[in-house]
Amino acid sequence: xxxxxxxxxxxxKTGRAVRSTLFRHRxxxxxxxxxxxxxxxxxxxxxxxxxxxxGHAPPExxxxxxxxxxxxxxxxxxxxxxxxxxxxxxxAAASSLVEHHGRTLEVPVWLPQIVIPNRATLGLLGRIGRRxxxxxxxxxxxxxxxxxxxxxxxxxxxxxxxxxxxxxxxCTEFLNAHWVGAMSALECESLFALEAWIDPPARxxxxxxxxxxxxxxxxxxxxxxxxxxxxxxxxxxxxARKGAAEEDATVCEAxxxxxxxxxxxTAPVWALLLGIARRERGVAGAAxxxxxxxxxxxxxxxHQERLDKMLADPRGIRFLEGARDAALRRDELERAGALLEVxxxxxxxxxxxxxxxxxxxxxxxxxxxxxxxxEGTTVELRTEEPxxxxxxxxLWWSGAAFGRGWVIERIESAAAGSxxxxxxxxxxxxxxxxxxxxxxxxxxxxxxxxxSYGLVLPVSAPWTHRPAA
Amino acid sequence: MSGDELSxxxxxxxxxxxxxxxxxxxxxxxxxxxxxxxxxxxxxNLEQLFGGTRYEPGTGADPLAIKRGRLFEEILKKDDYAxxxxxxxxxxxxxxxxxxxxxxxRLRDIPxxxxxxxxxxxxxxxxxxxxxxxxxxxxxPTLIDGAVIRARIAGEIAYFEADGLAAASNxxxxxxxxxxxxxxxxxxDPVKLGAACVQAGLYAGLVRAQLREDGLPxxxxxxxxxxxxxxxxxxGRAVLLRQNLTFHIRRAERLLSLASLDVGAVERIHDHPFPxxxxxxxxxIDALSHLMDQAGTQYRPECLxxxxxxxxxxxxxxxxxxxxxxxxxxxxxxTGIDTLPRVLELAGGxxxxxxxxxxxxxxxxxxxxxxRALKEARP
Ligand code: SF4
Numbered sequence: 001x002x003x004x005x006x007x008x009x010x011x012x013k014t015g016r017a018v019r020s021t022l023f024r025h026r027x028x029x030x031x032x033x034x035x036x037x038x039x040x041x042x043x044x045x046x047x048x049x050x051x052x053x054x055g056h057a058p059p060e061x062x063x064x065x066x067x068x069x070x071x072x073x074x075x076x077x078x079x080x081x082x083x084x085x086x087x088x089x090x091x092a093a094a095s096s097l098v099e100h101h102g103r104t105l106e107v108p109v110w111l112p113q114i115v116i117p118n119r120a121t122l123g124l125l126g127r128i129g130r131r132x133x134x135x136x137x138x139x140x141x142x143x144x145x146x147x148x149x150x151x152x153x154x155x156x157x158x159x160x161x162x163x164x165x166x167x168x169x170x171c172t173e174f175l176n177a178h179w180v181g182a183m184s185a186l187e188c189e190s191l192f193a194l195e196a197w198i199d200p201p202a203r204x205x206x207x208x209x210x211x212x213x214x215x216x217x218x219x220x221x222x223x224x225x226x227x228x229x230x231x232x233x234x235x236x237x238x239x240a241r242k243g244a245a246e247e248d249a250t251v252c253e254a255x256x257x258x259x260x261x262x263x264x265x266t267a268p269v270w271a272l273l274l275g276i277a278r279r280e281r282g283v284a285g286a287a288x289x290x291x292x293x294x295x296x297x298x299x300x301x302x303h304q305e306r307l308d309k310m311l312a313d314p315r316g317i318r319f320l321e322g323a324r325d326a327a328l329r330r331d332e333l334e335r336a337g338a339l340l341e342v343x344x345x346x347x348x349x350x351x352x353x354x355x356x357x358x359x360x361x362x363x364x365x366x367x368x369x370x371x372x373x374x375e376g377t378t379v380e381l382r383t384e385e386p387x388x389x390x391x392x393x394x395l396w397w398s399g400a401a402f403g404r405g406w407v408i409e410r411i412e413s414a415a416a417g418s419x420x421x422x423x424x425x426x427x428x429x430x431x432x433x434x435x436x437x438x439x440x441x442x443x444x445x446x447x448x449x450x451x452s453y454g455l456v457l458p459v460s461a462p463w464t465h466r467p468a469a
Numbered sequence: 470m471s472g473d474e475l476s477x478x479x480x481x482x483x484x485x486x487x488x489x490x491x492x493x494x495x496x497x498x499x500x501x502x503x504x505x506x507x508x509x510x511x512x513x514n515l516e517q518l519f520g521g522t523r524y525e526p527g528t529g530a531d532p533l534a535i536k537r538g539r540l541f542e543e544i545l546k547k548d549d550y551a552x553x554x555x556x557x558x559x560x561x562x563x564x565x566x567x568x569x570x571x572x573x574x575r576l577r578d579i580p581x582x583x584x585x586x587x588x589x590x591x592x593x594x595x596x597x598x599x600x601x602x603x604x605x606x607x608x609x610p611t612l613i614d615g616a617v618i619r620a621r622i623a624g625e626i627a628y629f630e631a632d633g634l635a636a637a638s639n640x641x642x643x644x645x646x647x648x649x650x651x652x653x654x655x656x657x658d659p660v661k662l663g664a665a666c667v668q669a670g671l672y673a674g675l676v677r678a679q680l681r682e683d684g685l686p687x688x689x690x691x692x693x694x695x696x697x698x699x700x701x702x703x704x705g706r707a708v709l710l711r712q713n714l715t716f717h718i719r720r721a722e723r724l725l726s727l728a729s730l731d732v733g734a735v736e737r738i739h740d741h742p743f744p745x746x747x748x749x750x751x752x753x754i755d756a757l758s759h760l761m762d763q764a765g766t767q768y769r770p771e772c773l774x775x776x777x778x779x780x781x782x783x784x785x786x787x788x789x790x791x792x793x794x795x796x797x798x799x800x801x802x803x804t805g806i807d808t809l810p811r812v813l814e815l816a817g818g819x820x821x822x823x824x825x826x827x828x829x830x831x832x833x834x835x836x837x838x839x840x841r842a843l844k845e846a847r848p
Contacts (some may be wrong), residue, residue, distance in 0.1 A: 009812035184770030340838035
């Protein structure tokens with residue numbers, strides 16, 4: 001039984017989504033970059049408009065004119081690239097030094113965070129990045145700018161795969177991880193509908209608000225009726241261009257109409273993103289957020305450090321160099337996922353709850369704590385329901401989930417629940433031990449040393465098989 | 470009474486549409502819904518019927534997408550289908566045996582003769598060509614362009630136009646479905662690819678049924694279908710994806726047999742036919758709601774992607790507090806419980822029916838632990 005089902009029923013009754021965590025598990029910076037991107041509706045691969053900027057100022061909107069003039073198209077991309085690089089590189093200007101794997105690394109003081117509506121937006125950013133990589137322009141400065149922006153975008157998309165990262169914050173994912181409404185996974189994909197469940201409009205219940213909110217899209221795919229308008233507006237522009245120069249009034253007018261359209265399309269999404277960030281920032285952050293912020297800052301520092309070398313490489317922008325890098329990357333993703341799971345469950349009782357419900361962890365009142373000289377410590381935990389875990393199993397107390405765990409010595413039945421005796425042979429520090437009379441959770445989750453150290457592989461791959469030259 | 474003999478009540482006013490493969494493909498997603506089956510059997514155009522009401526489904530295809538589709542089709546057919554034949558040749562070793570002397574049956578060019586519609590003529594010609602392929606005749610075509618398959622759906626004849634049917638030298642027949650969404654870096658929109666596979670599966674099912682009707686082996690139609698896509702956004706080059714259609718074909722065959730058309734339901738709704746589109750919006754919705762009550766529906770969130778009645782069904786499910794609103798995964802977790810208010814009652818300790826007992830026990834636990842966690846967090 002998932003907690004989600006129960007909370008969804010609660011949300012149904014109250015007409016509002018219910019918080020499913022006690023803490024906020026992702027950072028939200030004070031002044032992040034917000035970004036909204038649009039495809040043209042029928043081709044989800046084509047970026048037609050992109051708006052970004054920091055919340056304290058209105059968004060800057062860049063609209064692709066759909067021109068067949070390659071030079072003009074490159075200039076349009078360059079405008080996006082210039083502004084994006086200015087914003088994203090600005091974080092490197094205010095830096096501090098940290099120790100990283102035995103050396104000093106320059107990292108940004110503030111987390112360079114990008115708040116986007118959903119993961120589909122990230123997909124579109126990746127496609128813009130790949131498109132920019134493919135552009136070759138004789139102007140070296142322009143070419144350099146486009147490649148720099150491409151490298152940033154492709155790195156951002158790659159970094160966003162790392163579990164627990166906070167450099168990119170897709171709002172639908174964030175809200176779905178922190179709230180439950182009486183809606184299906186399919187409907188949860190709509191940022192407007194989700195928000196309507198969380199904060200319904202006046203005199204509406206979540207359901208009604210969400211149905212009404214389905215009129216809007218948060219991108220990148222516009223609603224079908226908007227896609228039709230976009231198609232019509234581009235049709236007008238195409239006709240205006242026939243035999244006319246780009247500066248002609250009819251062409252400019254048609255372009256301005258397209259820009260107005262995208263500006264109107266973006267405005268509610270922008271307001272929504274700002275509102276979500278403002279509200280959620282007010283929720284207390286989980287205890288392990290700072291560690292993950294630090295990791296993201298280091299990742300950004302390393303990216304900036306490698307950037308110039310990567311851009312100078314005649315083989316082009318690449319993040320993986322063969323099988324060794326692929327193995328290291330996979331290891332990095334797996335460790336980050338495992339560590340995130342432990343951190344979230346340890347930080348937040350509601351995140352631990354599904355494990356208790358599934359019978360993988362036990363929760364109860366600490367009835368007694370015995371410290372015997374030279375013999376370690378024994379805790380008697382009184383659970384409200386029968387413990388089904390076997391004696392001999394090693395579990396970790398959520399208050400100090402590292403090092404050696406507690407071993408279930410024996411289980412006795414008591415009223416409706418159990419008396420579970422757990423022993424720890426090395427527990428000398430009272431802070432690493434639950435206190436008598438308090439409540440405690442013992443689970444299989446712990447900060448395994450393996451999660452903190454990177455995989456070490458020989459520099460040259462020791463594969464016996466080598467492809468024919 | 471067989472599915473073929475049944476026909477759902479459809480007054481003159483109810484908007485109708487002809488059966489296309491996309492209509493069938495949408496219906497294939499919810500063969501368990503009697504209301505939807507009745508609409509399909511009656512050729513009732515639900516989109517039109519919901520038009521002008523607050524349950525109106527989203528607007529249809531983008532004109533640019535249609536234009537793009539047409540352009541891509543032209544590219545595939547240019548120079549005697551050179552691009553398409555090349556793809557088939559490259560992708561399937563068996564197809565390669567045809568090499569340069571591939572024979573193309575161009576059925577779109579058949580002139581309309583008096584008394585018979587173009588579709589009828591093309592369906593007859595398709596039947597002949599299919600027969601040749603199944604019998605491995607010397608003059609069997611490599612590619613049938615513009616094939617039309619005739620099928621009897623719920624007592625009425627319908628014609629379905631396929632993009633292409635490709636025959637390999639070993640006598641196997643593959644459905645070819647051309648779509649204009651691009652494949653970039655080896656990836657394409659999975660939802661669109663899934664929809665293309667559903668359509669290809671339906672064509673395969675229809676062709677199998679046709680062959681069997683003619684006393685030929687249905688298995689001539691391969692479980693492997695070919696989805697042809699542009700290689701990038703610029704449409705210039707195409708790429709062919711081999712797709713296993715076994716699951717989709719099986720589902721299509723089930724749909725085509727219309728075994729799920731509930732005879733009792735047809736009788737029950739005889740006095741409550743589909744309303745006319747001219748009926749005032751509110752009355753139309755009342756009539757449709759009543760019909761849904763009589764026939765029965767099976768709402769689940771996926772309906773929102775396939776069925777024009779989904780917005781109304783979702784609201785009905787919401788008003789009734791149906792667990793189905795939340796999707797299959799949650800529904801499975803709440804086995805035996807129909808409504809969300811009942812979930813809360815049981816979680817609060819209400820007496821459970823036998824069918825609810827397992828879920829109820831877990832709900833009580835979940836609620837108790839959740840409350841305790843909240844209490845401890847805010848002492
Ligand atoms: S939306 Fe309603 S009518 Fe359509 S398939 Fe689903 S349950 Fe049946």
